[in-house]
Amino acid sequence: MENGSRNRENGSRNVLKPMDSEQLREYGHRMVDFIADYYKTIESFPVLSQVQPGYLHNILPDSAPDHPETVEQVLDDVKTKILPGVTHWQSPNFFAYYPSNSSVAGFLGEMLSAGLGIVGFSWVTSPAATELEMIVLDWIAKMLNLPDQFLSKGKGGGVIQGSASEAVLVVMIAARDKVLRSVGKNALGKLVVYSSDQTHSALQKACQISGIHPENCRVLKADSSTNYALRPELLQEAVSRDLEAGLIPFFLCGNVGTTSSTAVDPLGALGKIAKSNEMWFHVDAAYAGSACICPEYRQYIDGVETADSFNMNAHKWFLTNFDCSLLWVKDQYALTEALSTNPEFLKNKASQENLVVDYKDWQIPLGRRFRSLKLWMVLRLYGAETLKNYIRNHIKLAKDLEQLVSQDPNFEVITPRIFALVCFRMVPTDDNDEKKCNRRNLELLEAVNSSGKLFISHTALSGKIVLRCAIGAPLTEEKHVKETWKVIQEKASCLLPK
Amino acid sequence: MENGSRNRENGSRNVLKPMDSEQLREYGHRMVDFIADYYKTIESFPVLSQVQPGYLHNILPDSAPDHPETVEQVLDDVKTKILPGVTHWQSPNFFAYYPSNSSVAGFLGEMLSAGLGIVGFSWVTSPAATELEMIVLDWIAKMLNLPDQFLSKGKGGGVIQGSASEAVLVVMIAARDKVLRSVGKNALGKLVVYSSDQTHSALQKACQISGIHPENCRVLKADSSTNYALRPELLQEAVSRDLEAGLIPFFLCGNVGTTSSTAVDPLGALGKIAKSNEMWFHVDAAYAGSACICPEYRQYIDGVETADSFNMNAHKWFLTNFDCSLLWVKDQYALTEALSTNPEFLKNKASQENLVVDYKDWQIPLGRRFRSLKLWMVLRLYGAETLKNYIRNHIKLAKDLEQLVSQDPNFEVITPRIFALVCFRMVPTDDNDEKKCNRRNLELLEAVNSSGKLFISHTALSGKIVLRCAIGAPLTEEKHVKETWKVIQEKASCLLPK
Incomplete structure (x- = not known):
């Protein structure tokens, strides 16, 4: 070079x-x-x-080159050393x-995002990045026929996370802090999380990170009698038992399309139990959510109106290059109360006057790529x-x-x-x-x-x-x-x- | 299309x-x-x-198109509607x-990563992604002259995180769980975190997420007398006071190049205090770490040998397109003990036999892009x-x-x-x-x-x-x-x- x-x-x-x-x-x-x-x-x-562990260590040098190499050399190495792995x-x-899923449209969007090279943590750092994200998440919410409360016009809205793991983590933190604000932070050891045993390991990881005690994670058995869907009675029993024991049920994760077998939990019935016990109800439709844009499959998210948050990975089956995990919440303030920071060096007029959304407070990291571009391109170049x-x-x-x-x-x-x-x-x-x-x-x-x-x-x-x-x-x-x-x-x- | x-x-x-x-x-x-x-x-x-809040909502339609639009239409809109924002x-x-920093090399790496479209959570899902990451992180560790314990050949190693916020979060979780394993998980309310008041808000956010009580976050005053570096005496006093009060000092964040003014904390002196109190010592050199590849600036990370983890953002000042945050740890098992999950659907021979690194257990999300490609391209196309x-x-x-x-x-x-x-x-x-x-x-x-x-x-x-x-x-x-x-x-x- x-x-x-x-x-x-x-x-x-x-x-x-x-x-x-x-x-x-x-x-x-x-x-x-x-x-x-x-x-x-x-x-x-x-x-x-088909390579063996350590194959690349054996064929690459031990240290970085001191001087530039050519694009040809690098592309040759990609062919002969990287692609086999x-x-x-x-x-x-x-x-x-x-x-x-990758696609031409998704790839173009990734290119453009890398080309513009912005870091969109606050609105002011590139207004288009925040606003386009709000708009396309509204578009897809409408394609999925999600309840209006998930749209950005009220106190709800959508946001792009890197993965379903981050999505469930941020809503769990939001739910945790919401409860602890009312019962006191020393009650962390009393908080209980519920899901079927078919739920993705991302939930367990979110519990580990947010400090939920392992013995308070209710992993409820699902079997072939329900095609591996969670039975509401089982949930109700577990919740009642925990309440009697003085514990605090606070989070339920429902599934639409589990990783093992695409099991679909009965959202409406589960949501009713969550609601009557003031629990946060998160719906993980990371894989199958995409199918629910078809009217004939929309039934599988019936009951989503009882959920507090809903997740679908556009990077799975929606032609948008990884990473692009879509999370909608009904109450953005639950997220921002838990995840906001406000250092002097990031203060700016638009944020201080509450005129804008700053997505940094909806996620774990501060920085964020312009990921809505690729989603927008997929929607426009292919059409619903x-x-x-x-x-x-x-x-x-x-x-x-x-x-x-x-x-x-x-x-x-x-x-x-x-x-x-x-x-x-x-x-x-x-x-x-x-x-x-x-x-x-x-x-x-x-x-x-x-x-x-x-x-x-x-x-x-x-x-x-x-x-x-x-x-x-x-x-x-x-x-x-x-x-x-x-x-x-x-x-x-x-x-x-x- | x-x-x-x-x-x-x-x-x-x-x-x-x-x-x-x-x-x-x-x-x-x-x-x-x-x-x-x-x-x-x-x-x-x-x-x-120079746009006003809401500008894009006013010029884009309310819903996704039903039918494909052309690349020309989309690129026109990028020019006239996106670029102004x-x-x-x-x-x-x-x-x-x-x-x-963006660069031609970083951009080419992003393109290739998007082009290959792999998801490298476990070694088996693309061995090259894991191995190239280990190799280039070793390369940069050597350029920085980091102690050998941070290299991948022992129990240490480097990993690419999305951001410095994720880096400090994962090591805090690792440190938290390490302490709680010995003192019992109900002691969470006793854990204390230390840093100067010049530390990035990412630390505060990591505390919020991992459930450290706000009153246990010691934000120690730094002023112009030390050019905003943390005074070791101040740390020692705070630690002693907390120990007397029956609290458990467990995490110290030192800075090399603060966000406000590039202040550099005296790592060696701080690390000594951390070590003698069995605290995890994390060094945030997100910005200034890049400079320390030059021999004449290496002095600013003197004392890094006392640290447990070290972070530098290659996406800041190292020509590698966002996101590419480099984290090195001396003890990878502290990370994996806190962040591992092992669902049946991800089991595979190489992982089960402990022959490989699975980076999913070093980070928050499960999925990960092939980010080492862009770092490798930067190193090779430009040279040290x-x-x-x-x-x-x-x-x-x-x-x-x-x-x-x-x-x-x-x-x-x-x-x-x-x-x-x-x-x-x-x-x-x-x-x-x-x-x-x-x-x-x-x-x-x-x-x-x-x-x-x-x-x-x-x-x-x-x-x-x-x-x-x-x-x-x-x-x-x-x-x-x-x-x-x-x-x-x-x-x-x-x-x-x-």
Whole structure:
């Protein structure tokens, strides 16, 4: 990068000009081509990286170079050293965990955000960043038909967090401090959190961080009788028991689309219990929220009107590059009372006069990127109707796969598919040994993933090891799903007793 | 985006193909040109956005479009509707807060990271992401000459956080839980945190989140007698008093380069007190850490060997696009004991066998971007020596400005400049009325910033309103600093009593 990057004007050979517009243009074009070529050839890579721990330490130097290297050298290293260690989340054959959608629109938004390079902690540090975020979060709230209380025109509103973990953490802190303000901060040890045992580990982590005592985390059992949804009676019983014991129920997390099996909790019934016990009710729809923009799937968030906060990850299944986790709250002041700081060096007229929202007080970090740009681009370049069809297509592909699985006597579907995740396993053989069956399914998992042809993941439901095929990568088409099923069947046949 | 984005193969008009490599190429090139043109013309924009609160709500529609719009429409809107609401952090005339460096290398890294679209929570989800992060954090630790205990080969290591706020939060949680494991979790109300009153508000926020009682946050006064550094005696007194009262000192935050005035605490002396009281010692060098790669500035982190954790923001003054906050710890297990979760759906061989680092357990969120790419690109495309000279150049420009200020009888330098921040103010007039003087300096601030020609910010030191000119934007040259000083003098002359 020697050329063009030195300050020629003052003759000083050693002063870098690190943001030369023509160099940005030249190298930027080169990087665009590199990335476009990557997508063109993405199916040629093993989906799950096949490297061994420590591989990169063995091939990179021990210290940073003293002098500039060229873009060619770096891109060569990306190809030969980095890409082998990449697990290709954007591959059409990536079916693990949940998808993390990239898209042309999302990518353009990330580029523009990186290009403008603003840090939008307060309104004044770039008014457009705050205002566009409020606007697009309102847009999506309307697409989801969320109650008006979640819109920014009143005391509610939406905000972009980095992840669902941060979303549940900030509302838990808000809820915690709200309760402690009235009962006194020494009562922390009495606060109780409720959720089903299907809830994402992000909740447990939020409890750890906010200091909720582990013995006050009620992890309520959900089983196949409700397709792993939380039974309201179970919640009511637990709450009553805790109240009798002098504890303070303060937080309930409901799920729409759990990570293991897309279970949907009965929001309305749960919310009623939360309300009558003055608990904060958070709804985690990180994955499945996206589907609820389709009228035919909106039913799965029925009851959201009883929630205090609602979360959906646009970076999962909504074509907006990671990270972009959308959180709506009905009471922004609960957040800002818990998370505000007001140092002199950040004071400014607009904030002091309460004319604006300062998102720094809605989140953990101070700084924030201009993430609303990519969401806005996705909405504008694709449009709501196209996005609905995008979701519907994945659900249709998952439906087809579910049928293929159920037609194979060596396999069974575990829990009925609701969205685009298919949970299945190889059935136990004659001896009906569940342990052996679990082991065999883990062997199958290992066999298909180490083939490099696809990547699926697993979970456990009621002690059964279950394989998860989550359809939702932006490039996935019917042929990929069919081929994936063929590979799984082939690998399974090698594991079956002769 | 109608063209190319539809699935033509199956004839379904309504199925989007959102990641078409040729469309990415075409639109990506267009966006590169847009951003390169932005940098070419960046000096033509008012540095601080001059819009009024609510401006964007008035010009954008109330709901998302149903159907796709074109890239042209969106880029037009960026120009006419978004850019007026942008405060131009990358402008050579941006001197507010601290810089947030973008660079060609950092931008390329962000592009590549967005292009690969991986989510690197566990090693297995992209081994290269974890390993490259460990490697480049080791590289920079060596550039800073940090003690070996901070390197990844032992039980220490570095990690990229989103912000200094997250860095101090995770180490505080680690320290909190370490103490509570030995004294019992009901002792939370006894834990005490120490820092000078010059410490960033991120510390206060970390205390709020982790549940430290506000009355146990010792905010120790620092004044001009030490150039706003914390006096060790003051710390020792406070600790002794708290111990006598039966409280538990557990966390000390030291500063290298405070936000208000770049004050540097005496790390060695503070660390000694921390150590002898078994407190966690965190060093916040978010801004000034970058300078310490130069041998002549390394002295400012002397004593870092007594610290448990050290933080420097590569996104401030190290040419790595926001966000990229570097945190090193000596004991990674303190972090992972506090922040680990281990749900079935994330289990994998490499993690279970303890062969790898899973950064999800070193941070608040689960998901994480491939942020080490941009840091790696900065290090390789510029090289260590060039980076040192980049820093030195800004410090030289600041030195020059400091001299200009001190030569003007209407102004005074407040606290001697150490790095590239100059703290100054208009002096009080004859009546020596400090209140009037503060008001006049705020008027000056308003006058220069509303000119659009530059953006500086302010702080308060010992009750005095102080103007801050932080030199460090990647495009800033001598001429910009000179012109800025001229504008400040001009605006000041209008405010002086005739």
